[in-house]
Amino acid sequence: MLDKNSIESALNDIRPALLADGGNVEFIDVNDEGDVLVRLQGACAGCPSATMTLKMGIERAIREKVPGVRSVQAIM
Structure with missing residues (x-):
């Protein structure tokens, strides 16, 4: 199981x-396979660039700090 505190730290x-862009991200859960679930909030929730933010920003930040992450997925 991945360390939830390390994931929170990466999100911070x-x-x-x-x-700064009017958005936010909420950590929801991580499963045994290394899939991290987050919820985009505020402006990020409906932004056309949400996928780019998720993959190039949020997922990259988590992977740099937390080895073993397989994916980061946004839920509604």
Whole structure:
């Protein structure tokens, strides 16, 4: 099982950039396979660039700090 505190820490690193654009991200869960579930909030939830933000920003930040992450997926 991946360390949830490390995932939260990685999200805290990227959070200021999201907040600056009127958005945010909420950590939901991580499963035994390494799939991280997050919820995009605020402006990020309906943004046309949400997929790019998720993959190039949020997922990258988590993978840099937390080995073993297989994917990061946004839920509604």
